[in-house]
Amino acid sequence: MQKIRPCLWFDDQAEEAAAFYVSVFGGDSHVEGVMRNPGAAPGEAGSVLTVDFVLAGQEYMALNGGPHFTFSEAVSLTVDCASQEEVDRFWEALTDGGEEGQCGWLKDRYGLSWQIVPRALPELLTGPDRARAERAMKAMTGMRKLDVQALLDA
Numbered sequence: 001m002q003k004i005r006p007c008l009w010f011d012d013q014a015e016e017a018a019a020f021y022v023s024v025f026g027g028d029s030h031v032e033g034v035m036r037n038p039g040a041a042p043g044e045a046g047s048v049l050t051v052d053f054v055l056a057g058q059e060y061m062a063l064n065g066g067p068h069f070t071f072s073e074a075v076s077l078t079v080d081c082a083s084q085e086e087v088d089r090f091w092e093a094l095t096d097g098g099e100e101g102q103c104g105w106l107k108d109r110y111g112l113s114w115q116i117v118p119r120a121l122p123e124l125l126t127g128p129d130r131a132r133a134e135r136a137m138k139a140m141t142g143m144r145k146l147d148v149q150a151l152l153d154a
Helices: 014-025 084-095 120-126 130-141 148-153
Strands: 007-010 030-036 048-055 058-064 076-081 105-107 113-118
Touching (some): 007 014, 014 048, 076 084, 084 105, 130 148
């Protein structure tokens, strides 16, 4: 078990969300286990309380905690993409039923915020050519899904 594991609070869609995320990331992603409500927690006895799952080797917990809390953009998950094809695949999958945001940000169908970031972007923004970094930043601010070639051309 990793030392720090994010817990994602859902109303009652923890199992559905974990299965969706596993299907999006594939590979080293899987559901590890489901804990059912023993009856002492809020909700129906026997209903799903938590789901432990792994996305790309990172452990998470999904909690059916009820409608008391919802996701906000204050916390997001960042996906490092090696290519435009990866950007496109994750963007398409995670915006299905969700909504696009600016600068590579999106909200999925559960309201969780994601940043779909091509690996080239941090390299452009932190590279020694400050004028190029400024052009890349300006180009990015005009995009929703990030376009690697347009960022490189900026």
